Amino acid sequence: MNEAGAADFAHIAMALHGADGVGATLDRIAELARATVDCDMCGVMVVHKGKRVETAAVTSELVRRADELQIEVGEGPCLQAIEAQSVFIIADTMTEDRWPVWSRAVVDLGVRSVLSIRLFTRQQTIGSLNLYSAQPNHFTPADAAIGGIFAGHASVALAAAQTESGLREAMESRHLIGLAQGILMERFDLDQEQAFAVLRRYSQDRNIKLRSVAQHVVQERALPE
Structure with missing residues (x-):
């Protein structure tokens, strides 16, 4: 060349x-x-x-x-x-x-x-x-x-x-999950580990991505039905 x-x-x-x-x-x-x-x-x-x-x-x-x-x-x-x-x-x-x-x-x-x-x-x-x-x-x-x-x-x-893009999405997901944990900790008097366990259980039981569960909690201030 x-x-x-x-x-x-x-x-x-x-x-x-x-x-x-x-x-x-x-x-x-x-x-x-x-x-x-x-x-x-x-x-x-x-x-x-x-x-x-x-x-x-x-x-x-x-x-x-x-x-x-x-x-x-x-x-x-x-x-x-x-x-x-x-x-x-x-x-x-x-x-x-x-x-x-x-x-x-x-x-x-x-x-x-x-x-x-x-x-x-x-x-x-x-x-x-x-x-x-x-x-x-x-x-x-x-x-x-x-x-x-x-x-x-x-x-x-x-x-x-x-x-x-993958790194950015991962960072955004972690931030969203952290916000959802904070909401659950305040509402149900949980510690950080317990709040994450609740999110993970909802994700597994309903076959929904953890990020989607967290997003619902942040937007609706409640766990998915």
Whole structure:
């Protein structure tokens, strides 16, 4: 990579890390990927707990529909990039034979070529970056190489945003639980440990998240019915 290219990716990395929160980071990944790798549309698929896959950011609703079709028919390059931990190029959906059902379906949407790249860190597979073109034979090995570098920056930025979000949520949950404990301690003359035990018992008996029980206590000044 030449100096100009390195500088471009340095700016991209700064822009990705500068987004505020997971949602904003996902949107910025899609927008910058479209600008960095020449394509018509772009989307980001993410993997949730239980291996549930979701299209989390798109530059066009057509991308969302194309991704939904992959989930519906159980095949496609975006899913395969996640599962096989690789990069896939479809030169022409009209003649693609690795995922024939999905490929023929998206022809009707105007999708003719696709580049799908896994998003991952050493610790986890995050999802896939998926670029679409209305022209057949649009994506080249050079596009895949540039896309791979971009995906590396995007993966790090998204993983950092997810970690920060998780830490923030954990802190907010602890604060909420602490408030609920204080309410129960005052109302029922309990100590801190007893108040937490009450919250935990309600959570377990009713199969409700502890945070949700605490939130109810704080909002209603009473335990859930």
